[in-house]
Amino acid sequence: MIFADAFAWLLDAANWTGPKSIPVRIGIHLLYCLGAVVGASLIAVPLGLYVGHTGRGGLVLVGGSNALRALPTLGLVTFLYLIAGGGTVGVLIGLIVLAVPPILAGAYAGVQEVDRGVVDAARGMGMTGAQRLWRVEVPNALPLLVGGVRNATLQVVATASVAAYVGIETLGRPLIDGLRVLDYGQFVGGAILIALLAVALDLLLALAGRFVVPKGLRLSAQPRRRRKVAPVQVGGSTA
Template identity: 60%
Template sequence: MIGDVFTWFTTAANWQGTGGILARLAQHVGYIALALVIALVIAIPIGLFVGHTGRGGVVLVGAGNAIRALPTLGLVTFLFLLFTESTTATIIGLVVLAIPPVLAGTYAGLQAAEHDVVDAAQGIGMTGWQRLWQVEVPIALPLVLGGIRNAVLQLIATAAVAAYVGLGGLGRFLLDGLAILDYTEVVAGAILTALLAIVVDLLLAAAQRALVPKGVRLAARAASGRAVAAGGAA
């Protein structure tokens, strides 16, 4: 199997054309990027509002957990039958998948901001809008970006469902390989998906390190160390 997979990857024909690796990879990334942008536009404002005001937190957590329980493949199939349009069904299904981790990360990040810091900002005359963007959001940034990373990894793994409703992406290698019992192609598709997830996660980790202020990183690390120490003492 290892030799067959190596031969598959080194065969030039598998890299070329509309059904080649590069084309399928571009399609896969396209679905992910579009779904992620839509999910960010929906989830981040809601998470900021709920986290900042404290209103609707219970409803938000419950709705997030309910959405997580939805099977993406079943949802995409249902939407395809409803809209009879593959791209619409797939993107809506992926957006629904991506919203909960982004929403949870944004809400949890704002809730994690120390109340003393927020109260101090209010005490020096900052408006609610200023406290949100100048105090709470910078403190919440690690958790917000962590939620986005989580969403992206889930999207990379799940975007393969696009192949089940006639679209492209890396899922085509899995579906087409199973259809003709070509397990080499199936394994190759799984490897490509895993490699894409690893590379994208490394890039997002680097971006997170660059975007999060050093003081926030040090404070989060210190808080984590205190939590570990307290757990050990207990």
């Protein structure tokens, strides 16, 4: 019954037109997600690469990242919204703070997981530290780095819904309005839209990863298929 009401709400033409329509809210939701992921990447990627390359501050990095993960989402966004005096800046900063840990972890772990033999070989060829980082470590770290960006995107898509609590017309608005008037069809419909948006963005980033990550790394990450060995005839018997 609830899902029938949800699909009825989704198919209602009135919800697809006007300044507070579903397309407008999807666009606002996407803008906040894009701003948060890009802003977090500008902070987390250089920091993660530096710590992973130099090995300095790894313990502080992990501890700080875990501390950021423990921050309450709604409280942080609301607090920064009030500190910034309203508007979108506080909400965007809150989303950036929450998106930093997974990207930071992906960049740091990606560099740390690079085979030390490969790095030593590059050093033996006379490469400088910067050359080893950008020509050896970063290409090999891309799978984990892209995975960190994907995790951050999924988290931000879900978290951006709380921006509706401070009056921003994201996809969280149907959730709040549905709960306020006990319209569970609207509530579930909004949740379905958020889930579909998260899946669509994840698939898009997975496709982008296929072009960014070198083919050799993608093939090496796939499980190897065991080759079937044909039986050998030995002295009239099968071995």
